[in-house]
Amino acid sequence: MSTLRSAVDDLRAQDLRALGDDELASDLDEIERAVRILEAERARRLAEFERRGAQADDGFLSVSAWLVARHRLAPSTAARRVRVARAMASMPRSAEASSAGQLSDAAIGMLASARESHPEAFARTEEALVQAARTLPVSSLWSVIAYWRQAQDMAEAESDEDERFGRRRLHVSPTMGGMVRVDGDLDPEGGQTLLTALRAVMDADAHAHRGLEFRTPAQRRADALGEICRAWMDSSDRPAVLGERPHVMVTLDLEALEGRAGRSELQDVGPVTPETARRLACDARVSRIITDGTSRPLDVGRSTKVIPPALRRAVIVRDGGCRFPGCGRPPSWCDAHHVRHWADGGRTAIDNLVLLCRPHHRAIHRGFRVQMVDGVPIFSRGDAPALPAGDAWQPPELESPPTPARP
Ligand SMILES: [Zn+2]
Ligand SMILES: [Zn+2]
Secondary structure, X not given: OHHHHHHHHHHHHOOHHHOOHHHHHHHHHHHXXXXXXXXXXXXXXXXXXXXXXXXXXXXXXXXXXXXXXXXXXXXXXXXXXXXXXXXXXXXXXXXXXHHOOOOOHHHHHHHHHHHHHOHHHHHHHHHHHHHHHHHOOHHHHHHHHHHHHHHHOHHHHHHHHHHHHHOOEEEEEEXXXXXXXXXXXXXXXXXXXXXXXXXXXXXXXXXXXXXXXXXXXXXXXHHHXXXXXXXXXXXXXXXXXXXXXXXXXEEEOHHHHOOOOOOEEEOOXXXXXXXXXXXXXXXXXXXXXXXXXXXXXXXXXXXXXXXXXXXXXXXXXXXXXXXXXXXXXXXXXXXXXXXXXXHHOOOOOHHHXXXXXXXHHHHHOOOEEEEEEOOEEEEEEXXXXXXXXXXXXXXXXXXXOOOOOOO
């Protein structure tokens, strides 16, 4: 143990800035191996400790309770360590590979739970499973063990699957910060459906976007989920609830609609800025509600589409997709933007409408400008000169981010 301590002291004394990248990488390899070996030794000692019942010397009823008190571990961590240590004592091949540093923590956990489910079959096939654990990435090992379990007992594999299905859950909740938090676990089938749909939208989006991308992958995934839900709501065969097809509802005062401060809020999420409400109103169904001084509705007008379907078709034929220079996302991902907002007296006519994809529609309501000159939209960045129009403009090459300077 004292050799171990002095080896660790040597490591701690080292000046890392003096190390080359290769040395640093091989240090990480070596440390990973050493940590695995130490973990194997910890498991071996833990099993021996439990075999002797040594926790009772301190009055503890279980080794995991002893670990929780002595090393301040979370109860779940302590229980897992004891479980793995106990299993390892009867998994000779696994213990051997583990004490040679060949198994990751995740692989050991999977082998131990495979043994728990079918101890005898595990004893017969341990060699092959350990070989898989040594060589395969964790996700492939998971598949190997899943098939192995099916081979042992299909009925049990099915009941495992049912149990996983029972654990599916999705929480979607507006937060105090004006965001909506999404959190959950999907069953294999639902999860695969979501992954496939997200990937399809993101791939098509990347294709339409021709290399110009400022969003992070997480942001692109969030946008893709919004597009999928929007497409579902927009398709014409949606069931009506209380006489209406599902839709996103934003309520805004006349003041807010005219771009001044006033009430503008989304149904569940709460206040958004008037400009966001105006963007949503660019291409929406609108119904006018006249209220008295205490906001009690006096009269509710019919809900009408701001842009009638025939006019939208005409705009789609003319624009073909997002007109922002270098974009061209397809019409289904676009809103028709009023160059001069209808709330400011702009006409809902083809020469005052332009197709913009959701990110570019947002940009136009956030400082970029668009003007119609002889039926051609001319874009500019606020007070800067106009951006070159349409397809003539190519996205600039993105520079790769500078490598961070060494401290
Ligand atoms: Zn707009
Ligand atoms: Zn666009």
